[in-house]
Amino acid sequence: MSDTPHSEAASSEPRIVAFMCNWCSYTASDLAGTARIKYSPYVRIIRVMCSGRVDPTFVLKAFALGADGVMIAGCHPGDCHYIEQNYKTIRRVAMVRYFMEQMGIDADRLRLVWASAAEGQHLAESIDQFVADVRRMGPLNWSANWDENDQRLEALEDIVQEHAEAMEVQA
């Protein structure tokens, strides 16, 4: 075990970051543990209070840091602990997938999963399925891509800057 960035250690296994809602899927992941349900170890879990808290920057940052797939797990539609915020997650995920395509990331690398607090088995199966699908897609290595395409990044920054100026003028 070395304290070195993962990108230096060659690994063909996918790396998945999963954002899980405290009330349903995070509890489901605890339940999967209590029930000793085995699932792929390549998933790393971050707890949020609601899938609605998952900022698009969290997803993009995960990819930028080397994730090959990002999972967002929330309460089933109609079951949100905060009444309806998971519907906002659905809309936001659609938007983020759109971004991702524009940035050259296969939108299927972001997956939205519903798992209630009782569905440890379902959550474990969903993780295994996603890991298998991401493995099929191969490594993303998005940050490495960045370095090769500095110009593209600069161009993007210019667009953002112009956009911000336009907004200010309007305001």
Added chain:
Amino acid sequence: MIGQDRSALRIGVYVCHCGTNIAGVVDVEALTSWAAGLPHVALARHYKYMCSDPGQELVKRDIQEHNLNRIVVAACSPNLHEPTFRRAAENAGLNRFLVQMANIREQVSWVTDDHHEAYVKAQAHLAAAIRRVAMHEPLQRQFVQIRPQALVVGGGIAGIQAALTLADAGKDVILVEREPSIGGHMAMFDKTFPTLDCAACILTPKMTAVKLHPNIRLLTYSSVESVEGSVGNYHVKIRRKPRYINEELCVGCMLCIEGCVFTRARFPNPFDQGLGTRKPVWVPFAQAVPPIPVIDPETCLEIARGKCQKGCVEACGERSAIEFDQQEQVEEYDVGAIIVTTGFRTFDPSVIPYYGYGKYPNVYTSLEVERLLNAGGPTAGKLVLRDGSVPRRVGIVHCVGSRDKNHHAYCSRVCCMYALKLAHLVREKTGAEVYNCYIDIRTPGKGFEEFYNRVQDEGVHFIRGKVADVTPADGNGHLTMTVDDTLLGSIRQLDVDMVILAVALEPQGDANDVRRTFGISCSAEGFFLEKHPKLAPVNTANDGVFVAGACQGAKDIPDTVAQADAAAAKALAIIDAGQIELEPNTAWIEAAMCSGCKTCIPLCPYQAISRDEERAIAVIDPALCKGCGTCVAACPSGAAMQHLFSDEQVHAELEGLMLHL
């Protein structure tokens, strides 16, 4: 936060073995020495059981002796022990929110067989927690006041018991029951196992106590329409169906039932499982509480067709309690805690065609037989078949719908015992030969095995085998049960004249709607989900909502009563505390960064965000914010922030997950 002086950080890292639960899979010593080398880590230790007193003492001592200002514990789920370590930190003088847990048990050692990958994953989760805790800030603890009233939903034995316990403790209780009377399933039974106590003798005094208790407001024929708010402050709307009889004026003389123009009761009484009949104006059973009839608008001639001689009104006389123009009403209450005790329903065996229920009249469910055996039932306690004859040979089929992958995989826990009870009662009342066909007899309760022995001694036949088929033996209603006797090793055919199906207990048909109303979850089979199966068996994911009785899982009366008292005690604990701590994970707006774009305002389902028109910015009312963070994720300026889940904290967590490996 961003400008924080990181050089002053002194993080203490504690890796728990959890006996062998973690240490058996993850090399905790290597993990500890690895963590000791991470930035800002002042010391790292591992210990057998971090949650034990010596484990907590270790944290406390280190905070004081080594001036630690952040704590990371890599152990079980924060849902289990985050409060433990927060309290330990606080006892040592550190703000309790400067603690972070890494879940390396439920999410690592218990779900991975591969020790190497488990180690790598534990490293990632630990590094994430260390990076994250560096971004933590001290926060104030937040408390909310608890209203001293409680709502109990469902008036079966669980609801009755919980309501009485709360009311005896001096709390105001609202007890809601959707049927015209409280009592639930227990009121349908004649005797209870294993003591053969008369169900009515032990239940009806409690029902009356509910009615007479000055602290209980009983709302029957009513259902909870909506629940708003959160622990301590729930606003509840209760829909009250019209009884067409004024509850204040009625004295329960039942003369209206006698006076009804229908001289003969001719409509099926649901309380008697349709075996008995009722008039349009009726009470479910003689000891109903409240002892006030209801008028069924579908069969009452006056309500349905507007023309009737209204014998009931005449019989009621000067009391004038009958009000045909009653309308449905919605009443509103504010309560601090809610206990859900909505019970169960029995499995409908007609979906298993080979048992012939609904096809052959002499095939009964256990609940129907309970009513036939009940002295207050449709046959006044005589066990007779539909043609009036007394059965001479009775077959009882165990596990109908239970322990059956096609229906319910679970064991309903009570069927063996109630089937034994029915066998005893049938033999006692009729002297019939009784054949119990079972898969396994399960009698794990106080006095249960002794009762099984007693029923065996009484001459009841036990056949170990699943019943394959029930077919008509002749044209006279006799039946043939085909059973694979696994002890004898042969197929047997038993001629009987009555078959009793020991049906499963299952969640109420509307359990899914009820759970949504109260913001709780269901387990896979549809029963309400407790917060923890062992350590929080009556709590739910919704802090002020508790569950008890068969709505949480099939159980017998003693367990139901015990659980109801447990739920009442839990409700009392929060009510008497007067206040409850909330996670301070509310959102707030950094005024200098807010552009006033209003993106966040419609995203909040609690109307916690409003616009300060004068300053042209959004403001969040912390009292209304529940801390989901959706507005924080949506804010285009980064002005919306969330305590405990700031962008910096989550980004740091991500960096820890990805960079240290």
